Amino acid sequence: MLGLTLPPPYPDELIGSVLCRAAVHLGLSYKQMVPTILGTSQVTLSFFLPSALSRLASLMRKDAEQVLWQNTVFPYAVAFMPLEEVERMKRKVLANDGSLAALIQSATNGMTGLRYCPDCVSHDIQTFGESYWHRAHNLPACHVCLVHDQPLHVTSIDMAKSSRACAYGVPQYLSGAPSAPALEITLQHALASASHRLCTAPQTAKQSHLEQYHRQAQTKGYEMKDGQIASSQVSHDLTQFYGEDYLDSLGVGMRSRVKGWPAMMVRPGTTVPFSPVKHVLLRTFLEQCPEGSKELAYRPPGKAPLDPATLDPQLAKMVRRAHIRANQRLVTMTATKLMQSTGHWQAFRHKRSQFPLTEAELLAFRASEASERKLGGRAAHQRNMARKKASKL
Numbered sequence: 240m241l242g243l244t245l246p247p248p249y250p251d252e253l254i255g256s257v258l259c260r261a262a263v264h265l266g267l268s269y270k271q272m273v274p275t276i277l278g279t280s281q282v283t284l285s286f287f288l289p290s291a292l293s294r295l296a297s298l299m300r301k302d303a304e305q306v307l308w309q310n311t312v313f314p315y316a317v318a319f320m321p322l323e324e325v326e327r328m329k330r331k332v333l334a335n336d337g338s339l340a341a342l343i344q345s346a347t348n349g350m351t352g353l354r355y356c357p358d359c360v361s362h363d364i365q366t367f368g369e370s371y372w373h374r375a376h377n378l379p380a381c382h383v384c385l386v387h388d389q390p391l392h393v394t395s396i397d398m399a400k401s402s403r404a405c406a407y408g409v410p411q412y413l414s415g416a417p418s419a420p421a422l423e424i425t426l427q428h429a430l431a432s433a434s435h436r437l438c439t440a441p442q443t444a445k446q447s448h449l450e451q452y453h454r455q456a457q458t459k460g461y462e463m464k465d466g467q468i469a470s471s472q473v474s475h476d477l478t479q480f481y482g483e484d485y486l487d488s489l490g491v492g493m494r495s496r497v498k499g500w501p502a503m504m505v506r507p508g509t510t511v512p513f514s515p516v517k518h519v520l521l522r523t524f525l526e527q528c529p530e531g532s533k534e535l536a537y538r539p540p541g542k543a544p545l546d547p548a549t550l551d552p553q554l555a556k557m558v559r560r561a562h563i564r565a566n567q568r569l570v571t572m573t574a575t576k577l578m579q580s581t582g583h584w585q586a587f588r589h590k591r592s593q594f595p596l597t598e599a600e601l602l603a604f605r606a607s608e609a610s611e612r613k614l615g616g617r618a619a620h621q622r623n624m625a626r627k628k629a630s631k632l
């Protein structure tokens with residue numbers, strides 16, 4: 240097709256979204272459009288990081304490298320690679336040389352469907368006359384729009400088949416349910432900000448991230464008396480912090496806490512690479528977990544028991560998170576079972592008065608629908624109480 244061009248990308252627009260819009264503008268089906276613009280028999284292109292990027296960029300009248308950094312998930316996928324590896328990857332993509340599947344997977348793993356923010360859709364229609372798919376909304380562990388401070392909506396467009404996503408059109412023609420991970424909203428913000436920063440921060444010479452995590456774990460109280468890091472405790476506490484279900488939903492759940500990826504990431508001398516989402520999760524956890532000595536699993540025999548004043552705020556937070564998770568998963572449990580799941584039931588049960596924050600959270604839990612023996616409120620419980628009262632008269 241002579242004189243065929245693609246529209247230039249909007250700010251933070253994923254390249255697949257440009258193709259979605261182009262198909263509409265050109266009045267072609269997506270299947271017709273791809274072979275036409277590429278001049279080959281290829282009919283699909285990755286939504287996030289397509290092959291033939293240089294060809295697509297020239298049709299947009301843009302510099303290919305600029306499109307690579309601004310409109311694909313490339314910066315997220317390579318954010319923790321050494322600079323020379325980033326250069327090698329960049330040359331590979333721009334030369335259309337070999338499969339990009341591993342890079343794409345590291346930037347889309349654990350995502351279920353394409354996401355959009357309804358307020359961004361309205362804003363984009365008002366500003367540009369059409370909506371588009373934003374990169375910042377479609378990164379792993381991103382559940383909120385940082386501009387409008389509201390949950391992203393998740394469509395049923397399967398990410399595993401994202402190469403066909405372009406056929407579905409732009410977000411204004413789709414619907415989705417609000418993303419509702421069992422995480423506090425401040426934590427959702429922290430994860431979205433950390434992920435977004437990976438795409439927007441300039442690529443500079445990086446110090447070793449793993450060394451940085453090791454030092455951070457030391458300062459947060461994970462250093463044992465012999466100078467070693469209690470690495471499996473980091474795995475345990477990170478799992479408590481996010482919840483097993485959430486980690487599983489991102490495809491980063493772990494069977495063994497000792498060999499779990501957080502433990503490996505804080506041990507000195509680790510050289511294996513980890514996916515960007517693991518960096519984001521560990522980084523955010525280490526930033527947010529309280530300072531001070533932890534209940535270390537490798538405690539030498541006879542060590543003094545945990546100080547309730549240190550444990551109380553941490554435990555209260557764990558109870559609040561377990562409460563939120565139970566509510567969102569619509570499960571009920573007893574307060575004892577909830578406390579046992581934190582691993583601190585024994586420390587708590589004999590010194591309840593020294594855990595005022597935890598007690599307050601537990602009381603809130605027991606008054607909620609998630610509590611198996613709800614305080615007041617539940618009809619059967621009230622009937623039992625009435626019966627007991629009547630029998631005493």
Ligand SMILES: [Zn+2]
Binds near residue numbers: 384
């Ligand atoms: Zn928005």
